[in-house]
Amino acid sequence: MANEFVIKNGFHSRGNSQITGSLSATTFTGDALNTSSFGAIQMDDNKAIYLGNAQDLRIYHDGANSYIWDSGTGRLNIKGGAGVNIISPADETMATFEGNGGVELYFNNNKKFETTNTGILIDYDSLPSSDPGTKGQLYRNGSNQLFISPG
Numbered sequence: 001m002a003n004e005f006v007i008k009n010g011f012h013s014r015g016n017s018q019i020t021g022s023l024s025a026t027t028f029t030g031d032a033l034n035t036s037s038f039g040a041i042q043m044d045d046n047k048a049i050y051l052g053n054a055q056d057l058r059i060y061h062d063g064a065n066s067y068i069w070d071s072g073t074g075r076l077n078i079k080g081g082a083g084v085n086i087i088s089p090a091d092e093t094m095a096t097f098e099g100n101g102g103v104e105l106y107f108n109n110n111k112k113f114e115t116t117n118t119g120i121l122i123d124y125d126s127l128p129s130s131d132p133g134t135k136g137q138l139y140r141n142g143s144n145q146l147f148i149s150p151g
Contacts, residue, residue, distance in 0.1 A: 052072065084096070103115045
């Protein structure tokens with residue numbers, strides 16, 4: 001093909017290399033891949049991005065589901081500036097994790113459970129009852145047993 005540059009059996013550069021247009025490769029290795037001028041990194045289904053010396057962090061999509069997989073000896077940590085939100089494809093809140101604050105769990109974009117500095121709050125309409133409209137309070141007696149009393 002015209003204007004095509006083909007490299008076989010590897011390419012090594014000891015300085016800066018610049019490619020304009022598209023770059024296609026099966027593997028990138030090295031200390032750094034500067035993607036500051038990329039619009040996006042696009043990969044086919046079932047192709048993973050591996051990170052770490054032992055390639056123990058993997059990000060990939062299988063055509064139906066997306067995965068972040070940490071197979072190392074440590075923990076997978078997710079950090080957000082003020083907290084972390086988990087949002088459904090329909091843009092509904094599923095969970096929020098506030099920095100130095102509470103956790104909120106949602107069903108169908110409605111908050112059902114949250115932690116506070118004094119304990120937990122539960123949406124009483126979410127508690128099972130023979131009468132779905134019955135509201136009540138969750139309390140602990142002197143024997144440290146939890147009860148729901150009619151509200």
